[in-house]
Amino acid sequence: MPWTKLVADQRRNFEPVGGGGCDRVLTYGEAISEAMEQAMEIDPRVIILGEGVSQPGFIYNTTRSICKRYGTKRVIETPIAEAALTGVTLGASLAGLRPVLIHMRCDFLLVSMDQIINHIAHWKRVFGNDTPLVIRAVIARGWGSGAQHSQSFHSLFASFEGLEVLMPATPYDIKGLFLSAVASPKPVLFLEHRWLYGDRDYVPRGTYLVPLGKAVLREEGSDITLIGMSLTNRDIYMAREKLKSERIFADWIDLRSINPIDLDTIYSSVAKTGRLLIVENGPVCCGIGAEIASRVMENCWDFLKTPVQRIGWPSATVPAGPELERQFYPGVDQILTTIRKMVT
Amino acid sequence: MDITTAFYLYSTMLKIRLVEEAIVNEYPLQEIQTPVHLYIGQEAIAAGIAINLQPHDFIVSNHRSHGHCLARGMDLEGFFKELYGKQGGVTSGWGGSMHIGDIERGIIGTSAIVAGGIPIGAGVALAQKMLSEGITVIYFGDGAVDEGIFWETLNFCKLNDLPVLFVMEDNHYASQTPTEQRHAYADIAHIVQGYEIPTLTLDGNNVFEVAKVSGNLINRIREGAGPCFMRCRTYRWKGHVGCSEDDDMGYRPAAELSIWKTRCPILWLEKYLTEQYPGKAEIEFFSRRDYWQREIDSAISKAKEAPYAVD
Numbered sequence: 001m002p003w004t005k006l007v008a009d010q011r012r013n014f015e016p017v018g019g020g021g022c023d024r025v026l027t028y029g030e031a032i033s034e035a036m037e038q039a040m041e042i043d044p045r046v047i048i049l050g051e052g053v054s055q056p057g058f059i060y061n062t063t064r065s066i067c068k069r070y071g072t073k074r075v076i077e078t079p080i081a082e083a084a085l086t087g088v089t090l091g092a093s094l095a096g097l098r099p100v101l102i103h104m105r106c107d108f109l110l111v112s113m114d115q116i117i118n119h120i121a122h123w124k125r126v127f128g129n130d131t132p133l134v135i136r137a138v139i140a141r142g143w144g145s146g147a148q149h150s151q152s153f154h155s156l157f158a159s160f161e162g163l164e165v166l167m168p169a170t171p172y173d174i175k176g177l178f179l180s181a182v183a184s185p186k187p188v189l190f191l192e193h194r195w196l197y198g199d200r201d202y203v204p205r206g207t208y209l210v211p212l213g214k215a216v217l218r219e220e221g222s223d224i225t226l227i228g229m230s231l232t233n234r235d236i237y238m239a240r241e242k243l244k245s246e247r248i249f250a251d252w253i254d255l256r257s258i259n260p261i262d263l264d265t266i267y268s269s270v271a272k273t274g275r276l277l278i279v280e281n282g283p284v285c286c287g288i289g290a291e292i293a294s295r296v297m298e299n300c301w302d303f304l305k306t307p308v309q310r311i312g313w314p315s316a317t318v319p320a321g322p323e324l325e326r327q328f329y330p331g332v333d334q335i336l337t338t339i340r341k342m343v344t
Numbered sequence: 345m346d347i348t349t350a351f352y353l354y355s356t357m358l359k360i361r362l363v364e365e366a367i368v369n370e371y372p373l374q375e376i377q378t379p380v381h382l383y384i385g386q387e388a389i390a391a392g393i394a395i396n397l398q399p400h401d402f403i404v405s406n407h408r409s410h411g412h413c414l415a416r417g418m419d420l421e422g423f424f425k426e427l428y429g430k431q432g433g434v435t436s437g438w439g440g441s442m443h444i445g446d447i448e449r450g451i452i453g454t455s456a457i458v459a460g461g462i463p464i465g466a467g468v469a470l471a472q473k474m475l476s477e478g479i480t481v482i483y484f485g486d487g488a489v490d491e492g493i494f495w496e497t498l499n500f501c502k503l504n505d506l507p508v509l510f511v512m513e514d515n516h517y518a519s520q521t522p523t524e525q526r527h528a529y530a531d532i533a534h535i536v537q538g539y540e541i542p543t544l545t546l547d548g549n550n551v552f553e554v555a556k557v558s559g560n561l562i563n564r565i566r567e568g569a570g571p572c573f574m575r576c577r578t579y580r581w582k583g584h585v586g587c588s589e590d591d592d593m594g595y596r597p598a599a600e601l602s603i604w605k606t607r608c609p610i611l612w613l614e615k616y617l618t619e620q621y622p623g624k625a626e627i628e629f630f631s632r633r634d635y636w637q638r639e640i641d642s643a644i645s646k647a648k649e650a651p652y653a654v655d
Contacts (some may be wrong), residue, residue, distance in 0.1 A: 084463040084496030091467020
């Protein structure tokens with residue numbers, strides 16, 4: 001299998017600018033584009049499906065290079081038929097391909113919920129056959145995207161052990177996690193964030209794998225554990241300088257994998273800090289933060305100095321108007337206020 | 345139809361019928377603890393299509409899948425062990441009657457969500473087209489065409505000329521709701537033809553007709569014609585689910601079942617074979633029935649003796 005040539009990633013530290021033994025910078029969007037191209041190069045079984053994949057726009061420019069290089073046989077333009085296409089993706093994976101289905105918005109996943117849950121998530125357990133497929137979907141935000149174009153469904157899919165759910169936050173991770181997702185025998189839901197597309201990072205030219213199911217400790221500190229996911233890592237990143245000036249030092253964990261949750265990394269951090277704040281990229285109610293909080297209380301009770309706190313969206317319905325939007329999304333200020341209360 | 349093929353078709357139909365009847369006999373013991381959707385009355389469709397399939401072809405089926413899977417060659421012992429929730433079941437006790445499969449024997453799997461398996465079959469066919477090998481048969485009932493995903497898949501298959509045979513088993517009821525209360529159109533064939541997909545309506549209780557029509561369509565698909573569609577008129581004798589004939593529910597006209605029983609696909613073939621091969625036919629009927637009954641009895645007793653599937 002071509003995938004066995006890749007070596008597992010050992011990198012543990014987040015370096016947004018400079019270093020890393022690599023001299024090339026890519027954006028998040030360029031990194032996923034390169035990852036898809038390299039996946040298709042490594043493995044002729046990889047195909048790409050989706051509405052708009054070969055049209056001007058090219059899914060935020062992430063499919064332009066593969067269209068040029070591999071053409072319509074392996075980059076398949078589709079009707080707007082999310083439900084059927086998700087089933088097609090499953091069937092293709094069962095019969096020897098490694099399909100990647102792309103949705104321009106995370107919200108469109110709901111149209112295909114029956115195929116994702118009733119079929120894909122249960123298939124391996126029931127029938128015993130591997131389903132090596134990836135579904136890419138992009139979370140959006142702002143400019144009035146509103147109730148049906150800016151949702152984030154990572155928590156919704158986290159109940160199903162037959163489905164891996166990833167939320168890469170950096171260019172390095174999006175490339176390495178995508179290659180791992182395509183190489184995996186399991187189905188992977190790959191949730192990107194539109195606002196991260198311009199973020200830059202050092203990205204190796206060659207292929208590399210970032211392990212599935214593993215969080216990463218972006219920064220170390222002993223006062224509090226902060227968990228970010230996708231875009232909320234940026235808020236944590238921005239909050240941390242201010243915290244340092246107040247002599248508050250945080251363990252910052254980028255969750256990366258929503259399902260499974262890397263509980264070991266979380267437990268060992270909480271055992272050290274005794275405090276945990278989860279910054280959810282989605283509604284607080286029944287979010288992945290609720291599951292993490294429960295697990296931490298079950299397993300780290302003796303270490304906790306203060307109740308676990310969560311920050312996230314106040315409701316599941318995202319508003320459209322600019323001022324409503326501004327009020328809706330929590331940001332750096334809310335993170336700082338919450339941390340100060342927890343630490344003092 | 346040559347004599348060997350005719351008796352082979354008979355044997356396959358008989359196997360399915362005897363398996364389903366064995367389930368009916370066993371079900372009251374409550375050792376089979378899984379909802380069963382029986383295929384009695386529809387055997388000609390599965391048997392007629394299966395003889396046209398090759399090892400690298402696949403089938404995808406639905407909740408009423410026993411006949412499709414048995415005709416395709418599912419192992420009887422693994423089948424019964426699955427019904428009994430025992431170790432060695434075809435889906436290791438995780439599937440039950442509604443989720444049986446064996447990819448090694450050309451059975452991708454079965455979905456109990458109406459129309460849920462249809463796009464999966466299209467995906468298999470997409471892979472087959474890219475890998476230049478085989479075709480896929482997708483079985484579904486007349487209820488499945490009420491679902492949007494059926495039409496999405498039909499469109500996608502035509503758009504990409506996928507090697508798919510759509511087999512609609514039109515038994516006139518979706519659970520208890522008759523076609524007239526579900527379809528705004530008189531004839532689905534007209535609509536499917538609108539996609540320029542070769543479409544044929546046929547007597548699904550005539551195994552020769554099913555074998556011939558499906559054979560022609562499958563040959564065309566193998567030659568690259570893209571998807572084809574068969575609408576097989578048939579009738580299920582039992583209720584939607586379970587082992588009773590459910591006449592007491594009152595949704596079927598009183599005489600309807602008895603009329604269709606006179607059109608039993610197996611009796612029809614027995615009559616034909618008796619006329620064509622007097623003497624020989626009766627011997628064949630007896631020996632095949634005897635053979636399958638022994639096989640079934642053995643599979644059931646092994647299933648009963650086997651330990652329960654555990655995680």
